[in-house]
Amino acid sequence: MSQKQRVLFLCVANSSRSQMAEALLRHLDPEHFEAFSAGSAPTQVDDRARHALQQLGISCEGLFSKSIEQVTGEPFDYVITLCDKSALECLALPGAGEYIAWNFADPATSTDKAAYRKTLQEIHERIKLFVLIKSRPAAPVAEGGLLSPTELFKCLADETRARIALLLSLEQELCVCELTAALDEAQPKISRHLALLRGSGLLEDRRNGQWVYYRLHPQLPAWVGEVLRQTLEHNAEWLRQDVERLWQMRDRPGRKPLCA
Template identity: 45%
Template sequence: MKRKVLFICTANSARSLMAEALLRHMAGDQFEVASAGTQPKEPNPLALRVLAEAGISTEELHSKSLAHFRNEPWDYVITLCDKAATDCVAFREGAQQIAWDFPDPAVSNRRATFALTLKELKERIGLFTLVHQKGTALRPEDYNPVTIFKALGDELRLAALLLIRDQTRLCVCELTEAFGLSQPKVSRHLAILRDAGLVETERRGQWVYYYLNPRLPAWISRVVDETARNNGALIETPLVQLQAMSERPAVQCP
């Protein structure tokens, strides 16, 4: 039986529509997919254009209200912006909720921005399908080395993983301070690490903490440990920035 995936953003005119079309194109044999908006608008012509240019079908692709799917069961509910993550509480029961955060390309109204969003969505959805095609609890034999090294192939993601390893667990606000980057950008990279099975999360009050997946296969643990031992310079500056924080949530938590 196909697992059901619902993508949600505010307008359901660009990000979630593109995600719907992408997942259907990439793994329609594994997933039943739809998208919706908390405040739906008409499909953005540039979103449809970049999909068509990429050879992805836009047939029957249209904006839909979140209310349309309210009584349907879902295996995964994936929000694509912070507002949607807040507004779709009704879908949390019985579904695995995954929060991604992609900037709205409609703000710029430029084809190049839509094309970049499509590229980033394709990468994220590719990781999602690899990780979730056999279930959410990965066994050691389920880890694909291509997925792992792709996730670690970005300097920021690698440094974030090493910093989390060094500090045991960190929340997003600590990582944004350590790297001097915006919360949405850091969250997007952390989501890729999580989707690859490298880190897990735990909520403590208002904070969500990231920590190394304790069930990592031995070969991945060795790669991470050896990288940390031989590349300390990668986290020297982030460590200084982190230690300079005036208030660290981790210190306040038991």
């Protein structure tokens, strides 16, 4: 079993934000991380922070305010500051690994009665993302550079390409003439967009007799298919005319089943 990564959360008073972060990380992933907190001018754990944690079902056991001096010299893989002031005041800790700067408004200065609950929710979302990124090894880049988020959204930023992708998500497989009919566009324009989508790794093609059919690449990451599925589900009206033109098309080319 690999050694747990040690994470230190810092804020000035070590009374609410850093305590919340410590408790949340202990709760979310005790298998991969050890969580600690400290402050440059520690006071005591705020009862409102404890209450917010307890309402979320997070244990407050072992939480107490402590100074940076009490943890100086201890090894930490990550030191995360929770406010701009602590980032400025906290000196570099000997033996610390990566420094990360987050900034959350101090709920103690807010007049909002739900300030502590809202701050806890914000920190919770950030901790979940931290766990997701830092608890897993970096995934290897797919052969051929199959589709990063930037490439996907660049492709889908063009309306015609977005409609092509959604139609393929709906119909599984279409040829150029079907897409030409559905989108009411000239064949050369559709072909240019298909070439770009294929070159980006979003689509692949196959020949069946005289026809070339296009489909979403079968090795796409699952999240890409989910993005298209959710977009299609919530924007059916936007695609309605395209689908109706496709379904009303006569003499649609036949196709043999795909090889398994």
